[in-house]
Amino acid sequence: MGVRGLQGFVGSTCPHVCTVVNFRELSEHHRSTYPGCTPTIVVDAMCCLRYWYTPESWICGGQWREYFSALRDFVQTFTDVGIKLVFFFDGMVEKGKRDEWVKRRLKNNREISRIFQHIKSHREQPGRNMFFIPSGLAIFTRFALKTLGQETLCSLQEADYEVASYGRQHNCLGILGEDTDYLIYDTCPYFSISELCLESLNTVMLCREKLCESLGLQVSDLPLLACLLGNDVVPEGMFESFRYKCLSFYTSVKGNFDKKGSVILAVSDHISKVLHLYQGEKKLEEMLPLGPNKALFYKGVASYLLPGQKSPWLFQKPKGVIMEKQAIAINSEVSLYTDSDSKPEAPMCTDSDSKQEDHMHTDPDSKQEVLMRTDPDSKQEVPSEIKHKLSVGADPELNPEAPIYIYPESKEEDLMNAEAEIKQELTMVSNPEILKVARMHHVHAESYLVYNIMSSGEIECSNTLEDELDQALPSQAFIYRPVRQRVYSLLLGDSKDGASTDPVVKEWFVYPGNPLKHPDLVRPLPMTAPGGTPSLEVLWLNLEPAAQNQRLDTLLACFNLSSSREELQTVESPLRALCCLLIYLFVQLDYISPRAVQLGSLFIRGLTTLVLVNSACGFPWTMSEFMPWNVFDGKLFHLKYLQSEKGYAVEVLLEQNRSWLTRFQNLKAVVCKACGRENRRIVGKSHWTSHHTGRWGRQGSSSHRTSPTYSHSRQGQPWRDQGSRQYEYDHWRRY
Structure with a gap:
């Protein structure tokens, strides 16, 4: 989760990036700065589940009444000091992050195997060092928070993007979570949930401006750094040789052989001393070994750009064009967060700099399939299927009939692939109202x-x-x-x-x-x-x-x-x-x-x-x-x-x-x-x-x-029919 190695680097090499703060004091300062606005913290709930689950027993399915009580105490503590909480949960896994999701699930499988080995050997619950959250904890936490009267939202994409976007557009007091991506987004302050002391309301704020000072970078350089180091979009191995070259040069000059921390320092040094030197004169792909991974790299950089933001490292398109991801985010903000039933009790503050500016952030040669929304005056012809996709579920204020178009540089087969994907999605449900x-x-x-x-x-x-x-x-x-x-x-x-x-x-x-x-x-x-x-x-x-x-x-x-x-x-x-x-x-x-x-x-x-x-x-x-x-x-x-x-x-x-x-x-x-x-x-x-010694329903390692x-009629063993057609009934007879 987040940027590879950044959490450890901040703790060991740049501890001054972390500052102890008090939420009570921060809320009072926010109220004096923005009179009439309720101090609001947007919470990445998925990062907080381990912190919230405090009951002693977790191995047997969860102590749910104790957990609900702990959530109630958490909410009440912030309510008592006048802080509003808005909770975000992951609503789906983006296709580009499926591999990372799979990698984590397989890692969890290994942890679960060790848990059962411990139970069989010691006949007792393992220590907290082997803690594994009870099944369904995230799902039921959503409903628990709603029962407690809290504004609870489920994302339409990766939750960290919507959390960062919400925090910036609503001028929130900060983001509470545990993900170094929040150091990369140019959004409101980022606070650590793991360092939170609920009794005193003290925690640690991780300051991206201080991080930039330590690295000799600007805030707009952080998405570039994150992708060169590796994150959930760009695999860590993609730039391994590049990082090694940066490290070799950096250590030869500085004489510093602390490889773990020096990698981040070395890459940052290359950005500030080399890439900045030719910025504006050369395209980024001419300065970096992007090769066939160019589209993925640009996608990674652009994934950190919130609505209204642009990057100096990405080729800018004409005004009036925004990325599909931003269109989705804006659509969510307008049609869902401003719904009459979900408005905050007190008026929210709006940052004047967060107004949507229509920019596109991608490489002109990229083959990435991206849908665009343009100014109403555009003459571009658009297939009706694409129009319909953007209009489904959209708020009328967004003018869903406004023309959209694919990048002019995209090849014809890219357009056909995009249309085919949209048609496939539309066939799942034919009723847009439903x-x-x-x-x-x-x-x-x-x-x-x-x-x-x-x-x-x-x-x-x-x-x-x-x-x-x-x-x-x-x-x-x-x-x-x-x-x-x-x-x-x-x-x-x-x-x-x-x-x-x-x-x-x-x-x-x-x-x-x-x-x-x-x-x-x-x-x-x-x-x-x-x-x-x-x-x-x-x-x-x-x-x-x-x-x-x-x-x-x-x-x-x-x-x-x-x-x-x-x-x-x-x-x-x-x-x-x-x-x-x-x-x-x-x-x-x-x-x-x-x-x-x-x-x-x-x-x-x-x-x-x-x-x-x-x-x-x-x-x-x-x-x-x-x-x-x-x-x-x-x-x-x-x-x-x-x-x-x-x-x-x-x-x-x-x-x-x-x-x-x-x-x-x-x-x-x-x-x-x-x-x-x-x-x-x-x-x-x-x-x-x-x-009965076999696991009924085991599908083995069938790939598809x-x-x-x-x-x-065979209701006793329905899962026996769940395998692929190559696994017919005889396959189960051995059990």
Whole structure:
């Protein structure tokens, strides 16, 4: 995350870049400087999850009530000193950063393997040095913050760009996070979450101006430095030989052989002494060994330019042209952040320098496919598909009908490729009004994955605490896949027997044995809902009372539990959501592993699946029903699981509490009745057969997998049909 080596360099070589500050004092100064404006901190929430999770137990699925309480204390501390917080979450992974995402997920897999090795060796939770955030923490944190009344937003691209853009355009007090990219963006001040003392409200501010003084650079040089060092866009190895040459020359002159810190000093010295010398006379590609990576390098530099900014290192286009990324950001700002329901309680300050100036930042010879928006007077002809893409979900004030064009220097095949990509995106959803609603819910963090499915047909799920060596329990990726497939059917339409025109969703799900070289290609699975599957217009936009019943019917149909509607209706909230999930798991699983750690993570992933289904069905149940602090505690679950393994009676497990026992018996009756209807008998551990030793649903290292549909007649093992066609049923028979 961020610029390679920069965090360590600042701490060891330039400690004066870090200054201890106090948020209480900063807010008072901000109020006196901008009367009538609320001091606001924009928070990169993904960087803060480790800081926020303070409960003792994390290995068993999370102590969610304690976590919610910690979040409440965090928010209240800032509220007490008059500081407003705006939280941003990653909404999707950009295509250019997928490789970096995969690299981190595989690294996490290795960490998880070490965690399970420790558990087996020591039979205890590892120390905080091996801490791994509980599954679903980011998803449920969004809803927790909204419950606490906080403005919570989900990005339409990499969150760091939107955080930096929001902070600059709203003249925020600063950015709170842990990402050295915030030292590179020319935006408001950057504060470290890891150094924050909540009691005193002291933290460390990392000053980009002081960093520039130490390096002999200007703030506008920092994006260039970041790309030469390597970041999430430009691979570290791309300029390895260049950095070595800079280092060799620098050390020969300075006599400094501290390679780690000297690399940054050496590259900075080259920028200030050599590149500045010829700036304006030579193009950057004439001064740097860009080679075939020119387009990627320029993309990396341009990725740090916020709306209205330009770079002296990039060739400037005529006024009236902005990058696609900036157009997206501006579109988000206008149509979503200024929505009447999301306006700040106090007027925000606006930096006069942050007004949008229309500039384009790219190399004229670059083959990168970039869509442009131009002045309304432009005579350029534009394909209607491209116009439509920019108009979908756009605010009318943005004039979506304004002409756009591809760079004149781009070749004809580049234009065709861009059009083809746009057409492919448009085929996922044909109704722009529905897509606009999905987008609104996405940005305001009110749904989960729905907009990603509908806009790009691509979703991802990060690591889960699953033991790669214990193959008794299928991965959560396969257990809940049939549910996701029915959601795809609801959002995109049914599959038609594997036809080439069928919608396909690319799933980047982490599970043991998956090298993540390619996504799993998963097709929709038809569902059977009473009266037929209603349209999204009915589920999302119809306000009639009857529509609420259709929403509930559709939700249950996604879990193939329509026959259990009557029993579930008798269960109070939030336990009906719990019952829904338990019934699904009992109907699906032939055997349950005695690994409470993995079962806890499996259950939490089930709750996130419920959030997805509820979002797709138009919210028949309130989201609070799926929040783990209302239905689950990992430490308590683990304790009761171990007691159950020792043969404790139900009365002992429920601590002789008659009220709890009555509720348990009622819930058990609902679950058992539903399972009995599906010909599934819930048995105790003594009845489990010993031959279930393989991980059902393992797809091995298949490089490209397509999931076909299947009938419910084999409902006990639905994930056995999830592999590619080369892995037919015989492949699973050995398990």
